[in-house]
Amino acid sequence: MKSIENFDLSQRTGRYQARKHGFDVPKQKPGAKPHEFWSLVDKKSESECWNWLGAVNQWGYGRYNNEGTHMAHRYAYELEHGKSIKGFVAMHKCDNPRCCNIRHLEIGTHADNQYDKVNKNRQAKGEQQGMSILTEKQVKEAREKYKPRIVTYKMLAKEYGVCKDTMQKAVRGILWGHI
Ligand SMILES: [Zn+2]
Numbered sequence: 001m002k003s004i005e006n007f008d009l010s011q012r013t014g015r016y017q018a019r020k021h022g023f024d025v026p027k028q029k030p031g032a033k034p035h036e037f038w039s040l041v042d043k044k045s046e047s048e049c050w051n052w053l054g055a056v057n058q059w060g061y062g063r064y065n066n067e068g069t070h071m072a073h074r075y076a077y078e079l080e081h082g083k084s085i086k087g088f089v090a091m092h093k094c095d096n097p098r099c100c101n102i103r104h105l106e107i108g109t110h111a112d113n114q115y116d117k118v119n120k121n122r123q124a125k126g127e128q129q130g131m132s133i134l135t136e137k138q139v140k141e142a143r144e145k146y147k148p149r150i151v152t153y154k155m156l157a158k159e160y161g162v163c164k165d166t167m168q169k170a171v172r173g174i175l176w177g178h179i
Helices: 012-020 034-040 072-081 110-119 136-146 153-160 164-172
Strands: 063-065 069-071 089-092 105-108
Touching (some): 063 072, 069 072
């Protein structure tokens, strides 16, 4: 007689086996439960990169679906720290976009990220880099909205879900100077 501990319930196959042995384990949609997240990460020692095993986006960042699409490394950070990092960028100190080891991440502002990229001699050019939190279209829109001086940077920042500093730099062309 097997007990429920014999099955790996974090895996779909494990859950399926458990059901076959008569345990009442509910079915799970792919990627629907937060605890499934880590089953898609190749966890290694603290110092090594933990590569995302699931789908990646066009820039090589892991993509995780759970009530919307998330960047896997950001999701990892939010899961571990239990707080949102919306409006901040999560930079890979290891330069490996698939890595979900949160010890390899540094949370900062968009400006830090630009600085970091320039430092590493990587062309920092807006949304092509995949780390941008504003699209070119949004930056152009925001600049138009700001022109009549009715809305503040703070209001625009709130509207686009970024920090005030980022919005101010985007509107003034300190960031996104190429558009
Ligand atoms: Zn890494």
